[in-house]
Amino acid sequence: MQQLPITDVRHILEKKFAKNKVTILVGETGSGKSTQVPQFIKDMGYGKERIAITQPRRVAAINLAKRVAEETNSKLGLAVGYSVRFQNMSGPNTRIKFLTDGMLLRELLLKPSLDQYSTVILDEAHERTVTTDLLMGFLKDLVAKRSNLRLIVMSATLDADRFSRFFDGAEVLYVQGRRFPVQRYYLSRPVEDVVDACVRTAIQIHVGEPTGDILAFLAGQEDIDKAKDLLDGLSGGFQKGVPELVALPLYAALPPQQQMRVFEKLPNSQRKIILATNIAETSLTVSGVRYVIDGGTHKVKVWRHDLGLDSLLTMPISKSNAAQRMGRAGREAAGKVYRLYTEPDYETLRGQSEPEIERCDVAFPILTLKSAGVIDIIGWNWLERPNKGAIMSALTQLYVLKALDDDGAITDFGLKMALLPLSPRFSAVLLRSQERGVESPVLDIVSCLSIENLVMNPHPDKRDEVNEKRLPFVAASGGMGDLITLRSYLLHFRSLETAEEKRDWCKEVHINYRAISNVEDVRKQLERYLKSNANGTTNNESKLTNSEINESIIKCFLSGFAANTALMIPGKQYSTTAGGQTINIHPSSSMFGKKAPAIMYTEFIYTTKAYARNVSPIELEWLQKIAPHYLGRMFGGSEE
């Protein structure tokens, strides 16, 4: 194995880690921080030292744990393990544990001293996810309280001063990466279709440039799948002597085995092109890359005040992202980056991306703080304090969900919510379902919704055919909308006996077989979380008719999603109760083209228009009962 840059400075690092309570470690992506630092600490020999290392992405946590288990010749789940939402591969003897930042936060709520760990490493701190930011606040307190706790904050970008200042001048160490020159190319004119430009650039590189793999950054799964289809369509179309071009996707929702394929070495007769989201920017490093194509955008979560909802939007990257992407081309030799934007456009990019906490719904972080006993939210140890408007709207949301009482103190219900690994809305839905005695069907649905891309969008050519196959399941929902339909898919899937039958049926109705196969696993985990919370639940299900059960299910969801409701206006459109914004039912919905006086939705997307997804019809009366304030605002008209 090639020596990593970090091994050169191992002894220096060890000395510093031994001396400092808090250390900030900055090192270029691929220098060996995530895989080596936990091993250094373990080998420093403090007896039964236990190390937690966090990652913002579950894919990274899983892959890194696998890699470190391999490097240390141990079986995954024993000395080296991981814990991510809905999946735990660690045990009492685990010494190095990779966790998503969310899982460490949960452990912290359950055991505020975190004394199961002697070292906590917060990795990828530069990403500034809400959860990593929160962990920094909690850990700052904790290192002051615990004399035997060591904290290491790791970042791939140079702006580490922010972290150092926050930790009262903690020492910043730098690992020099190997960096070769990277030649930059810009477009002379902007393009409309980034996917098309990406494919054309890839072909140009493939035909004209010497060996070396290609890494292309695109915004999301849709673009990546599109590019892969186009590239697959070309295979074999090159002249004799030109190697084959193998397109490999890499995004979070991809099954792990497929993700691992990007690391495999291909024979010389093939060239790899990895089509990735920003996941390959800093958290995963693939060797062999000499050419980078930078599409210039990424998806970010943005809080929409008008909708009262987080939504994923495709946005321009920052200069710092662009530099990271470029760096991927020059890790092992001189390389080239092709930026699919113009140089003047590059100049307009902002220097750094805004930290997530400044643009996201902060209901979950605030619930976490309340649950940890923090009273003064505004005055807390924020690395970056969200603006007061965002805090107020989160407090309102939590109050409406009954997680907070009239005095703003956390309720028992709120304490339970904080321990579920879901957004506060879904947590409220699940807990209400226990009270209404429809826990089991609601668990089914929430589990389905926790898995991305379960119901796939058929290709336009196949849409009619697939919709016809789906019809019986829509009918089985009794017109109660997408949530109930989702459950009828799941019930049917469960009723099929062999894997072959299941797979065939999934193909027919265009349901992601792997994804739906994971539902039971997720459900089991969620059920376990709920059980640890339970307080004598009732089961009404057997006494009710199907349509009564369905109604009860929708009402549970309404108690969490009252803010995501809309009333019909002329032209098959809807106007949101929270902000009076016009939205449409997404064509993928079973409610598309149907009329309902009012709807509730769990998801909002914005493409050419604003769309509601996962739509259920509701009765005004239910809304009046569960969340009268929304209707009041609607008809009172005092907002404007």
Ligand code: ADP
């Ligand atoms: P950093 O955290 O500094 O970005 P890492 O510790 O993640 O660096 O990676 C160090 C090296 O290990 C990289 O060169 C990378 O290519 C290699 N590596 C990491 N994970 C894997 C894996 N699953 N398979 C193959 N190589 C890997």
Ligand code: MG
């Ligand atoms: Mg890393």
